[in-house]
Amino acid sequence: MNKKRLAAVLRPLAPLVALALLVIVMSVMNSEFATVNNSMNILRQTAVNGFLAAGMLLTLITAGIDLSVGTNAILSAAAMAYIMITFDVTNPIVLLTMALLAGTTVGLVNGLLLTKLKLPHPFVSTLGMKYVLAGLALFLLATRTVGGFPEGVMFLGSADLAKGSGFNGFPVSFIAMLILFVAVHLLLNRTSLGRSIYAVGGNPEATRLSGINTDRVLIFVYAAAGFCAAIAGIIIVGRSGVANPSAGMSGNYETDAIAACIIGGASFTGGKGNIWGTLIGALMISVIRNGLTLMNAQSDVQFMVIGAVIIIAVAIDVRRNASEEKRRRLAAV
Amino acid sequence: MNKKRLAAVLRPLAPLVALALLVIVMSVMNSEFATVNNSMNILRQTAVNGFLAAGMLLTLITAGIDLSVGTNAILSAAAMAYIMITFDVTNPIVLLTMALLAGTTVGLVNGLLLTKLKLPHPFVSTLGMKYVLAGLALFLLATRTVGGFPEGVMFLGSADLAKGSGFNGFPVSFIAMLILFVAVHLLLNRTSLGRSIYAVGGNPEATRLSGINTDRVLIFVYAAAGFCAAIAGIIIVGRSGVANPSAGMSGNYETDAIAACIIGGASFTGGKGNIWGTLIGALMISVIRNGLTLMNAQSDVQFMVIGAVIIIAVAIDVRRNASEEKRRRLAAV
Amino acid sequence: GTGTSETESDGSGNSGGDETIKVGVVLKTLSSEYWSYVGAGVEAAAEDLGVEVQLLGPASETAYDEQNNMLETMLADDAMDAIVIAPLQPDSVVSVLGGTEKPILFVDTDAPFENKVSYIGTGNEEAARTGGEAAAEIAGEGAEAAWIGGVQGNTTSDQREAGFIAGLEAGGVTVVAKQYAEGLADKAASTMENILTSNPNLTVVVTNNDEMAAGAARAADAAGRELVIFGFDGIQAGVQNVIDGTVTGTVAQDPYGMGYKSVEAAVAAIKGETVEEFIDTGSKIITSENAEDYLATLREQLGE
Amino acid sequence: MTSVVELKHVTKKFPGVVALRDMGIEIKPGEVHGLIGENGAGKSSLIKVLTGVYKPEEGEIFVDGEKQHLTSAQDAQNAGIACVYQELNIIRQVSLTDNIFLRHPIKNKFGLLDYATMNAQATKTLADMGITADVTKPAALFGMGVLQMVEIARALLRDAKLIIMDEPTSSLGETEVKQLMRVVRELRDRGVAILFVSHKLEELFELCDRVTVMRDGEHILTEPMSEMTNDKLIRAMVGRSVENQFPDHEAVPGEVAIKFDGVTSVGTLKNVSFEARYGEILGFAGLVGAGRTETMRAIFGDLPIDSGEVFLNGKAVKIKSPQAAVRRGIALVTEDRKGQGLVLNQSVADNLILSSFGKVSSKGWLPPARVTAVAEKYISQLRIKTPDAKNQVGKLSGGNQQKVVIGKWMNSDSDIFLFDEPTRGIDVGAKVEVYNIMNALVSQGKCVIMVSSELPEVLGMSDRVIVMRGGEVMASMNRGDDDFNEDDIMKAAWGQKKEEVL
Numbered sequence A, B: 001m002n003k004k005r006l007a008a009v010l011r012p013l014a015p016l017v018a019l020a021l022l023v024i025v026m027s028v029m030n031s032e033f034a035t036v037n038n039s040m041n042i043l044r045q046t047a048v049n050g051f052l053a054a055g056m057l058l059t060l061i062t063a064g065i066d067l068s069v070g071t072n073a074i075l076s077a078a079a080m081a082y083i084m085i086t087f088d089v090t091n092p093i094v095l096l097t098m099a100l101l102a103g104t105t106v107g108l109v110n111g112l113l114l115t116k117l118k119l120p121h122p123f124v125s126t127l128g129m130k131y132v133l134a135g136l137a138l139f140l141l142a143t144r145t146v147g148g149f150p151e152g153v154m155f156l157g158s159a160d161l162a163k164g165s166g167f168n169g170f171p172v173s174f175i176a177m178l179i180l181f182v183a184v185h186l187l188l189n190r191t192s193l194g195r196s197i198y199a200v201g202g203n204p205e206a207t208r209l210s211g212i213n214t215d216r217v218l219i220f221v222y223a224a225a226g227f228c229a230a231i232a233g234i235i236i237v238g239r240s241g242v243a244n245p246s247a248g249m250s251g252n253y254e255t256d257a258i259a260a261c262i263i264g265g266a267s268f269t270g271g272k273g274n275i276w277g278t279l280i281g282a283l284m285i286s287v288i289r290n291g292l293t294l295m296n297a298q299s300d301v302q303f304m305v306i307g308a309v310i311i312i313a314v315a316i317d318v319r320r321n322a323s324e325e326k327r328r329r330l331a332a333v
Numbered sequence C: 001g002t003g004t005s006e007t008e009s010d011g012s013g014n015s016g017g018d019e020t021i022k023v024g025v026v027l028k029t030l031s032s033e034y035w036s037y038v039g040a041g042v043e044a045a046a047e048d049l050g051v052e053v054q055l056l057g058p059a060s061e062t063a064y065d066e067q068n069n070m071l072e073t074m075l076a077d078d079a080m081d082a083i084v085i086a087p088l089q090p091d092s093v094v095s096v097l098g099g100t101e102k103p104i105l106f107v108d109t110d111a112p113f114e115n116k117v118s119y120i121g122t123g124n125e126e127a128a129r130t131g132g133e134a135a136a137e138i139a140g141e142g143a144e145a146a147w148i149g150g151v152q153g154n155t156t157s158d159q160r161e162a163g164f165i166a167g168l169e170a171g172g173v174t175v176v177a178k179q180y181a182e183g184l185a186d187k188a189a190s191t192m193e194n195i196l197t198s199n200p201n202l203t204v205v206v207t208n209n210d211e212m213a214a215g216a217a218r219a220a221d222a223a224g225r226e227l228v229i230f231g232f233d234g235i236q237a238g239v240q241n242v243i244d245g246t247v248t249g250t251v252a253q254d255p256y257g258m259g260y261k262s263v264e265a266a267v268a269a270i271k272g273e274t275v276e277e278f279i280d281t282g283s284k285i286i287t288s289e290n291a292e293d294y295l296a297t298l299r300e301q302l303g304e
Numbered sequence D: 001m002t003s004v005v006e007l008k009h010v011t012k013k014f015p016g017v018v019a020l021r022d023m024g025i026e027i028k029p030g031e032v033h034g035l036i037g038e039n040g041a042g043k044s045s046l047i048k049v050l051t052g053v054y055k056p057e058e059g060e061i062f063v064d065g066e067k068q069h070l071t072s073a074q075d076a077q078n079a080g081i082a083c084v085y086q087e088l089n090i091i092r093q094v095s096l097t098d099n100i101f102l103r104h105p106i107k108n109k110f111g112l113l114d115y116a117t118m119n120a121q122a123t124k125t126l127a128d129m130g131i132t133a134d135v136t137k138p139a140a141l142f143g144m145g146v147l148q149m150v151e152i153a154r155a156l157l158r159d160a161k162l163i164i165m166d167e168p169t170s171s172l173g174e175t176e177v178k179q180l181m182r183v184v185r186e187l188r189d190r191g192v193a194i195l196f197v198s199h200k201l202e203e204l205f206e207l208c209d210r211v212t213v214m215r216d217g218e219h220i221l222t223e224p225m226s227e228m229t230n231d232k233l234i235r236a237m238v239g240r241s242v243e244n245q246f247p248d249h250e251a252v253p254g255e256v257a258i259k260f261d262g263v264t265s266v267g268t269l270k271n272v273s274f275e276a277r278y279g280e281i282l283g284f285a286g287l288v289g290a291g292r293t294e295t296m297r298a299i300f301g302d303l304p305i306d307s308g309e310v311f312l313n314g315k316a317v318k319i320k321s322p323q324a325a326v327r328r329g330i331a332l333v334t335e336d337r338k339g340q341g342l343v344l345n346q347s348v349a350d351n352l353i354l355s356s357f358g359k360v361s362s363k364g365w366l367p368p369a370r371v372t373a374v375a376e377k378y379i380s381q382l383r384i385k386t387p388d389a390k391n392q393v394g395k396l397s398g399g400n401q402q403k404v405v406i407g408k409w410m411n412s413d414s415d416i417f418l419f420d421e422p423t424r425g426i427d428v429g430a431k432v433e434v435y436n437i438m439n440a441l442v443s444q445g446k447c448v449i450m451v452s453s454e455l456p457e458v459l460g461m462s463d464r465v466i467v468m469r470g471g472e473v474m475a476s477m478n479r480g481d482d483d484f485n486e487d488d489i490m491k492a493a494w495g496q497k498k499e500e501v502l
């Protein structure tokens, strides 16, 4: 019984093993990799994708998708920059609120479009939204890149804890991300809203006929994805010091976020996925990028390795599930 | 009865009406729009997306997706450029064969990954493939952009029929696309393989239990998508005169192709979609892009309009389906 | 196209219809600050000269097909008297131009088009080389440098890479790392963090644009490393960073002047006047010494 | 005479369950062989081993006396085995013709599909079974009855030597069952062997030559049907005898819970009026497509009402959504458990609490212990056969899935229960449990409305019966009245309108 318990606890950690393997490979290939400061860098580099992926995960669980999270992050940053330069607002609270408001509103609109227009799938509407937001960000800032944000705004993306004596510090952005992840975990597993999110993804019709307002669940999910995107936008500003309105269309923010979720066990068909898998997925992507940069790999190698890892990660996951099934099957008496 | 018949014939033409409306709006807003030469331009600009969308449509009908079609087109072009510069091959037949082979092989691999690894959905595997191909293209050409292709290779993408006396000619690429579309139409509606494609998308389990080798159907579909991508790559080379290995990651090829299919009535849940709807979807996208260019719209406006049109197109489609349902309900009395 | 027509329009209206000179301008994109300066120059020239311009640019600097489509659309427009292009992909643009009889001018980036009227600009490579030299001079011989590019394989990024590296090496600086960050500031910050980890002796970083320079600067600052950082483009935020001292310098190519002069040259060509085959708009290294002045000029040009 | 198909010593395991244990069965040419067993006994699994879908861990399959390895559905079809599966294998997006001819299409001389011929054949085959349908329309537009026949037509057109039917009658009405039986007999007379799974004993007695009973994945007996009795069969199946098929309840009709007054929904319901009271079971009878399900949906706020009035507890109400209905204490056990009843890829526990978040959660928080407690309560109360509460519902046998749907609503504390075909696919023993549940609800003073296509069930359980046809109420009968019998109900269902109907 105890042995079984242990196995049950360890099983969901399997992706962690894949991550650990990747870390070991990278450490062997590069001596700089396994240093404390580099580990902190990896965490630092995970935060933006982590926030975007958290929102994306919620939409994926409902069998949806949000292709506008990346441009939404950029728009939120642009909205903050806009009121800063137009109205000379320097109060960080006001600026941050503006960003969160912009991102969440966009998410809300995504949710309303999906539910009120009764769209079959949010792929196209959020793709359309991606374009609209890219245009809006350019319009707001008249294509200008804006810098000079107050410290309070930059804090989340740039501050480090316990910095000093050779230690570069523990990134606040990663801690913020972890807090969000715990919140998402609790939401998904310990609340009725969370269980409704899974149910909507598994069978929206049955969920609706069980007396659950599926529209409200979906609207919440997209608004939450927008909220997460806004925080990602704030971190982008903190990390880079500027709000660049043209970044939305040129970045691959969405694909990275989706990859993190799917590597972590979410599925396009909905009803599946959890936030810790997503964490591992996001870390895996950062580890690969970081390790390859340390090795000074060129774009071609980087692309190929990232692609291969994505494919292998999913293949491993499928294998693992299959062998798990088999184990349980043979154990049946 | 006759009236009903007429209605039944006309109903699928509804997206055509939307396209016609769009064309009328554009013509009124800009006098240059409705010229013969500009119409030829629109057709010319539709060909690449049309080929990619045809392949994408097949995968969407099976409830799948191929996120690698764009980079596959670029890779096919790069493969052709590679053997040209490395082995001094100038025979167009050899070069074209190389491109088709490369693209189809990639598609085949996509299909094999999906079926042999028993992946739940091709989203991630083709996403991974997108990265791998982007890397491969850069690797093959050492990041260099290659020009100087022989006429025979350029023909498909650059030749025009009946050119002269002020008429810019009818683009061969569009004719080729139409021929492919007719072939796809016949495949989907008049062959048992085609019906199996719909069946797999509608209910893979039931299709398998009906004794159909669903794996083989899927492998065919992805190989076909790869084949179409290779032709798109050949047309890109013909149109631009060069094979640019870095174009894969930065283009929006996949999203445009998906948008064309979905505007044309395909669905992520599979079992739906037809090639003529896809044609209209692809034309709509070209018309918008072309019209906005003629109107001298700025990037921000362009983005916003394209986004809005994408959203509106889907919304209209949903409305149309809903009102059709209602009509049916009322007619049932 | 109608070659030369004597038109005097007051610029307030294009009511002149067919008689108004119409110049088409296709830039690399309109969705970035640098190109909005070029655009501002184009529009100022149009106003001053009383001609009509159609100013276009694709969604991003990697939207190659889109630029070709725009060009094609413009070539088909009979009312267009001349076309100014900033080619994303020179060879490709040449093949789209084919045998057109309209006067064609290139701005910012040259292309091997046989019948071109003029090229207005400073080569990206050339400008970047001066930037590399300046950075090498500040860092001193024997220093180690890194390059953070946009998209590898993209013509502009590749040209700037070649120029920067040539300049650095001429100054005795070795380039130990080459990485690419999609032109995005936050990705450049990540890339910088990683480059710093694997290159403890690194003292110089040159980037493909000012946004990435800003991101790299923040990463270096957070890691407590003093670096010589050079950006490219000379956009306001970039120049401001130079003034603030977070970034060492940036390479400015006088984008406004490019835009203005290209329209000037196009109009001259339409009127049948002789136009120089190469109009050098020069480039400027912006450092703390001249940054304030440059920012003031920029603002003036933009009418702020 | 060699058997068409013989299975020997087959063992098939699933995670946490042994579905088949040293199981054997032998089917002879030209016989109708009944297969019966409780929910989860392993009937469907046995069939899927026969059709090459499941690969058993142990055992052998003989076709025409020769040992065969069936590794895919294709293999089985090539061996002449066709199957109508329990969970319909209809592709809803394509036409009936496509569904029928998917695997063996008819082609013209160019190798292209010959739809003219296929449509004609499909129409004719369906017509032979008493179904008139436009075969070019997508399957999604047809009700379960038609689709069931389409599945059978598909098997018929294939010239199989063994046709397996896994609960083919569970979605059929009385008349269609008769038609199906006729078809089965014709097939038998042509020498085709039939393996027929059903939970309805009368059908088995009427149709089968021999019967095999299985329990817990094991073979219990195979006997000629003529030597069996109802009681013997049930005892073999459940290991005990079931005393009363339709347990009684004390009807104490109370206030009117639901009242429909001339409700019309264009295209489906025409001027429907009826009353349902607390403390009684109101049955709805009718043929397939009579509009009973639509009536339930109208009560549940899931069908637009164009005219007429609905009264709830005496007050006129407009229930706009299922959510509003649930809030007002109405529960609907849907007839289509896969499409509308269950979230198949979620756990048994998650499905069981889906309609009662308000009760299980406190301020939106769901304590895991409370969830488990609720789940375990219903798993034991309804005897749901599952390894544990975390098992995916999709992995349960059909009947056990149905129990989860019922359990979901049991936990919701509703006052009005709408049961649409509640015993579809449920075994004899479990049926009685469901009836007991209904009786318990009624004795607690709740209002129960039951839609059923099984007349004995309607007569056995209802205090009053409403008969519908074509979206209209044809008759209303009270228990104890003269016309409370099969004949009169059937007459009404076929279109004889009773005069005193409101």
Ligand SMILES: Nc1ncnc2c1ncn2[C@@H]1O[C@H](COP(=O)(O)OP(=O)(O)OP(=O)(O)O)[C@@H](O)[C@H]1O
Residues within 6 Å of the ligand: D014, D015, D017, D018, D019, D037, D038, D039, D040, D041, D042, D043, D044, D045, D046, D086, D385, D386, D395, D396, D397, D398, D399, D400, D425, D427
């Ligand atoms: N794919 C599967 N995965 C896991 N368990 C399964 C699967 N299919 C069947 N089982 C289990 O095997 C057992 C036998 O199921 P089966 O479907 O054969 O029962 P059945 O006799 O057909 O029941 P019913 O009358 O309810 O249809 C059940 O306990 C069921 O939960």
Ligand SMILES: Nc1ncnc2c1ncn2[C@@H]1O[C@H](COP(=O)(O)OP(=O)(O)OP(=O)(O)O)[C@@H](O)[C@H]1O
Residues within 6 Å of the ligand: D140, D141, D142, D143, D144, D145, D173, D286, D287, D288, D289, D290, D291, D292, D293, D294, D295, D335, D453
């Ligand atoms: N999804 C659907 N689309 C179109 N028509 C439908 C659909 N579902 C049911 N119908 C039709 O609506 C009518 C009423 O069906 P309903 O399901 O209410 O009948 P019922 O009396 O409940 O019979 P059943 O025993 O089949 O459930 C039938 O003609 C049926 O074919």
Ligand SMILES: [Mg+2]
Residues within 6 Å of the ligand: D043, D044, D045, D086, D166, D397, D398
């Ligand atoms: Mg069964």
Ligand SMILES: [Mg+2]
Residues within 6 Å of the ligand: D292, D293, D294, D335, D420, D451
């Ligand atoms: Mg019904």
